Amino acid sequence: MCYKTIIAGALAAAAYTLPAHAQVSDDVLKIGVLTDMAGVAADITGKGSVVAAEMAVEEFSSTVLGKPIQIISADHQHKADIGASIARKWLDVENVDAIADIPNSAVALAIQNLAREKKRIALFSGAGSTALTNDQCSPYGFHWTYDTYSVSHGTASAVVKAGGASWFMLASDYAFGHQLAKDAGDVVKASGGDVLGEVLHPLGTADFSSFLLQAQSSGAKVIGIANAGADTVNAIKQAGEFGIVEQGQSLAALILFLQDVHSLGLAVAKGTYLTTASYWDIDDQSRVWSEKFKSRTGMMPSMVHAGVYGSVLHYLKAVEKAGTDDAGKVAAAIRELPINDAFTHDAHVREDGRVLRDMYLARVKEPSASKGEWDYFEIVSKIPAADTVWPLDKSTCPLVKK
Amino acid sequence: MFELIGIPPQALFGQLLLGVINGAFYAMLSLGLAIIFGLLNIINFAHGAQYMLGALVSWMLLDYLGGSYWWALLLAPVTVGVSGVILERVLISRLYHLDHLYGLLLTFGLALIIQGLARNYYGISGLPYAIPPELSGGQNLGFMFLPNYRGWVVIASLVVCLATWFVIEKTRFGAYLRAATENPTLVGAFGINVPRMITLTYGFGVALAAFAGVLAAPIYSVNPNMGADIIIVVFAVVVIGGMGSILGSIVTGFGLGIVEGLARVFYPEGSAMMIFVIMAIVLLVKPTGLFGRTA
Numbered sequence: 119m120c121y122k123t124i125i126a127g128a129l130a131a132a133a134y135t136l137p138a139h140a141q142v143s144d145d146v147l148k149i150g151v152l153t154d155m156a157g158v159a160a161d162i163t164g165k166g167s168v169v170a171a172e173m174a175v176e177e178f179s180s181t182v183l184g185k186p187i188q189i190i191s192a193d194h195q196h197k198a199d200i201g202a203s204i205a206r207k208w209l210d211v212e213n214v215d216a217i218a219d220i221p222n223s224a225v226a227l228a229i230q231n232l233a234r235e236k237k238r239i240a241l242f243s244g245a246g247s248t249a250l251t252n253d254q255c256s257p258y259g260f261h262w263t264y265d266t267y268s269v270s271h272g273t274a275s276a277v278v279k280a281g282g283a284s285w286f287m288l289a290s291d292y293a294f295g296h297q298l299a300k301d302a303g304d305v306v307k308a309s310g311g312d313v314l315g316e317v318l319h320p321l322g323t324a325d326f327s328s329f330l331l332q333a334q335s336s337g338a339k340v341i342g343i344a345n346a347g348a349d350t351v352n353a354i355k356q357a358g359e360f361g362i363v364e365q366g367q368s369l370a371a372l373i374l375f376l377q378d379v380h381s382l383g384l385a386v387a388k389g390t391y392l393t394t395a396s397y398w399d400i401d402d403q404s405r406v407w408s409e410k411f412k413s414r415t416g417m418m419p420s421m422v423h424a425g426v427y428g429s430v431l432h433y434l435k436a437v438e439k440a441g442t443d444d445a446g447k448v449a450a451a452i453r454e455l456p457i458n459d460a461f462t463h464d465a466h467v468r469e470d471g472r473v474l475r476d477m478y479l480a481r482v483k484e485p486s487a488s489k490g491e492w493d494y495f496e497i498v499s500k501i502p503a504a505d506t507v508w509p510l511d512k513s514t515c516p517l518v519k520k
Numbered sequence: 521m522f523e524l525i526g527i528p529p530q531a532l533f534g535q536l537l538l539g540v541i542n543g544a545f546y547a548m549l550s551l552g553l554a555i556i557f558g559l560l561n562i563i564n565f566a567h568g569a570q571y572m573l574g575a576l577v578s579w580m581l582l583d584y585l586g587g588s589y590w591w592a593l594l595l596a597p598v599t600v601g602v603s604g605v606i607l608e609r610v611l612i613s614r615l616y617h618l619d620h621l622y623g624l625l626l627t628f629g630l631a632l633i634i635q636g637l638a639r640n641y642y643g644i645s646g647l648p649y650a651i652p653p654e655l656s657g658g659q660n661l662g663f664m665f666l667p668n669y670r671g672w673v674v675i676a677s678l679v680v681c682l683a684t685w686f687v688i689e690k691t692r693f694g695a696y697l698r699a700a701t702e703n704p705t706l707v708g709a710f711g712i713n714v715p716r717m718i719t720l721t722y723g724f725g726v727a728l729a730a731f732a733g734v735l736a737a738p739i740y741s742v743n744p745n746m747g748a749d750i751i752i753v754v755f756a757v758v759v760i761g762g763m764g765s766i767l768g769s770i771v772t773g774f775g776l777g778i779v780e781g782l783a784r785v786f787y788p789e790g791s792a793m794m795i796f797v798i799m800a801i802v803l804l805v806k807p808t809g810l811f812g813r814t815a
Contacts, residue, residue, distance in 0.1 A: 156636070156639055156644070157644065158644060158745075159644075160639070160643065160644040161643045161644050161645040162645070291788075291789050317788050318788055318789050319784075319788055319789075319791070320788075320789065320790075320791060320792030320793075322749050322792075323791075323792065324740050324741075324746070324749055324750055325538075325541075325542045325740070327538045327541070327542070327670070328535055328538050328539075328542075328781050328784035328785065328791075329784060329788065331531070331534050331535065331538065331664060332531075332785065334665075335531060347645075348645075348646065348741045348743055348745070348746075348749075351645070351646055351741040351743075352740055352741045355739060355740070355741060356739060359651060359667045359669060359670070359738075359739055360658070360665060360667055361657075361658055361665055361667070365665070375645075377643070377645040378645060380645065380648070381645040381646035381647060381648060381741065381742075381743070382646075382648060383648030383649075383650060385650055386648070386650070
């Protein structure tokens with residue numbers, strides 16, 4: 119009897135301790151990059167996001183806790199139902215442990231709910247909705263790169279401080295544009311400036327001249343451009359044509375990516391202010407990583423690409439620290455570990471799931487100041503992390519203790 | 521200072537002028553569609569993609585060969601027009617004996633393929649194309665700052681539209697074309713090579729789209745979807761003007777450009793749907809369109 123008890127005890131102890139060495143379900147750690155392969159965000163996310171995730175995995179020599187790491191990817195086509203059914207299949211059938219990138223706020227919110235329900239990790243880099251860390255926050259969801267608050271607040275407050283006190287908002291007529299214009303307008307007013315007027319344009323407008331003329335005749339010093347993608351490109355291109363910058367007004371793009379500037383060309387985009395979470399030409403580390411990324415994709419990374427890389431790398435570190443792929447333990451480790459990668463230094467995750475990192479206020483260079491392709495941004499100043507995130511005391515996230 | 525319908529006259533004139541410029545693109549694109557529909561009875565859904573190709577070829581000429589805007593203005597319509605000729609010979613000509621719907625589906629499929637290929641090779645964000653130095657800068661007209669390039673767009677498109685109208689309505693070749701539209705068999709019996717005329721007409725319609733694309737490249741974002749965005753509006757313009765009516769498409773193109781321009785001042789949120797509201801009303805009141813012949 120005594121003998122049997124010892125055996126049973128030993129077995130129980132073995133059962134308890136053995137899996138702790140490598141508790142990875144189904145013997146492979148799978149990360150799904152759910153992204154936009156062909157739509158409006160395909161250049162700032164898309165294939166580049168998949169490459170970025172793979173580069174993070176390579177830093178781990180493709181194994182964690184002795185098990186292989188696998189990256190899979192899919193195109194959600196900007197449709198919440200398609201995105202959700204891909205994710206459901208990933209989580210239910212293919213045992214995907216974490217989903218990364220997820221541009222488009224509608225898709226991102228669908229995934230946030232699904233991942234919460236299924237208890238898996240979601241790492242948002244391409245999405246910009248502040249709802250992800252407010253009403254819709256999740257213990258398993260992490261908002262990595264930017265949101266409408268961070269990009270508009272950084273730019274607006276910096277531009278007002280630089281003397282651009284009167285604004286005219288050119289906003290696209292849907293939730294995203296309204297939010298950007300409102301966030302930026304609030305900051306302008308809080309910083310002592312004034313918003314003289316606003317015009318809402320339909321999504322997907324080709325000709326902005328009429329709206330630009332209204333902005334011009336408002337007499338505002340700064341025209342805030344609260345839209346995205348081709349709309350932003352068209353608005354800035356035509357502002358250049360109408361000589362708006364030459365005549366003393368300046369442009370502030372509330373969200374502008376490196377690839378947008380590449381598309382515009384410096385002659386047109388010069389002088390535009392923007393906020394970015396990362397830039398390839400910050401230091402040696404970011405330059406080395408970005409050159410490697412460029413050799414595989416033909417372009418320098420957007421801040422979303424850098425975010426996907428950072429979020430996947432941090433996730434792997436968290437899995438290693440937790441010693442398991444169990445989402446609850448990994449989420450705790452994600453919150454605990456400091457975030458360090460080629461673009462990020464000593465950032466951390468806040469209780470609502472938002473990553474707190476310094477961002478940069480940048481200005482698009484004059485063509486004569488650019489040393490070559492992709493040399494587009496002049497970093498004007500660093501924006502402290504606290505100024506780039508929704509204040510916790512206004513948070514509506516149930517995870518935030520008040 | 522007096523005001524006209526709530527805004528100062530300066531601002532109103534400015535907006536009217538911008539409407540004309542915007543209308544120039546609608547006019548050129550709907551003209552090509554009207555010609556193609558008039559003669560081939562094909563609803564050319566690839567028109568937007570061919571407009572995009574015009575802009576893309578200009579970019580390629582500049583980027584790969586260093587060719588200027590002026591070369592592009594000549595070479596891009598020719599290149600894209602020739603691709604249209606090949607398309608007509610190889611694919612579209614097989615559908616003439618079938619219902620309209622098949623032509624629409626074929627050209628729609630072609631548009632998706634062309635856009636998909638462009639996206640695959642050149643990305644979605646667009647390509648930079650600068651205004652030619654000869655046309656940069658602008659004139660202060662007192663009521664607005666008119667970029668020289670916009671002035672050029674209006675002149676170029678008016679010349680092209682009127683020349684096309686003149687050729688079709690006033691010349692012997694145009695008479696053949698119009699006759700072939702009415703009764704191809706009879707015109708063929710007079711010894712005129714109708715299939716070749718049809719092929720060239722399609723090529724010309726496509727070249728018009730590409731010409732509009734070159735004109736658009738310096739001011740609009742050059743990206744694979746630029747045609748998909750504008751083509752729906754242009755179809756509405758063609759329907760309002762009357763399917764197949766040459767003069768109708770030109771007049772309606774400019775007219776609707778002006779209406780849309782004014783909507784952008786008085787009700788900017790609704791400016792994108794203004795044209796479709798007008799289309800619905802026209803279809804209710806005069807289903808053949810403003811300039812259409814009664815069937």
